[in-house]
Amino acid sequence: MIKNWTVKVKQIRNSGIKYKHKKVIADNGKITHSKIAGSGRKINNGFINHVNYIADQNRPSHLKTKITVLLNNAHHILNAISERKNYRKSQSLAGGGVVNYATSFVCTIPNDITQPNSIKQWSQISAQVIQDIAAVTNLPVKAIKRHTHIVLHDESASADKHSHLHILVSNVINNEVVKSISQRKTIHAVKQGFNKSVKLVLNEDHKDYLPKTKSKPDKPLWLARSEKLQQLEDKNKQLNSAVTAQVTKLTKTRKAIEALADTYHKLKIELESWTFNFMNKFWNEAELKAAEVAESIDKIEQHSKISAQKFNETIHEVEKTNLSAPEGAKVTTQRKRRRRNRG
Known part of the structure; x- marks a missing residue:
């Protein structure tokens, strides 16, 4: 039994220095993340590079991946950043620059359960994520959808990879940085909604799931x-x-x-x-x-x-x-x- 289907969250940084972090587990079980020395690298056009990468069928890591863009709104995310800059300039507002353009939610379905058999089913699952984000941020579903870019990675042709959705949600909507998009309450809502949508669409309950491995079937x-x-x-x-x-x-x-x-x-x-x-x-x-x-x-x-x-x-x-x-x-x-x- 696992607590949730897997949802990984990270910020898509557009510029500056990005560092890798490693997980540190204390004796009391508390988890922190420590910056790895020497891992810093300069980021330029990080958002559009990320969007291009997850849709690039020719990348070595996508050799057996079937890629489908379910919601093509990356340009709206870029426009939202640009509109905020112009608005603040017109109002003579200093500062307020945005480094993290979007929040990335990677929602993964294990390959040993029933898999979505159509784009429609994947779209139903992703639609639930949009509704959950709208509910927790108190923003209209239409606004969240307009500022969300979704790419499906179908890994059914690969034995050791799991199909997943890359869901990029703009951190800026209506000239404002929506801090709640990257907060714990939104992450929690997305995880709960992802559980619910997989149950409704695929009739697979995360509460009944036991991860399996070929070499050690009894070990998660x-x-x-x-x-x-x-x-x-x-x-x-x-x-x-x-x-x-x-x-x-x-x-x-x-x-x-x-x-x-x-x-x-x-x-x-x-x-x-x-x-x-x-x-x-x-x-x-x-x-x-x-x-x-x-x-x-x-x-x-x-x-x-x-x-x-x-x-x-x-x-x-x-x-x-x-x-x-x-x-x-x-x-x-x-x-x-x-x-x-x-x-």
């Missing part, structure tokens, strides 16, 4: 993934300790190997970032970091093949967690490419 999927992630985090901590010790040792040696010490330190940061992106299936970011990790390991291998091999072993452990990951997101693939280019 979320628990198996959590345990695997914890193992990788422990392995990563051990690796970080080893790298830190190596950096400390190298920095005490002569100036001729100071550059190598910097490479170890740089690789430590790159590995953390790549592991996070790979485990969370952020394939674009993972591919960029994989190239950086490959380059750093090549440099280290010139001085110490044993050290390079230790890094390779850890990388193999991470890559084994998702054998169907895009080749470009794998460090081993990036290293092979570098060797071919040198040859």
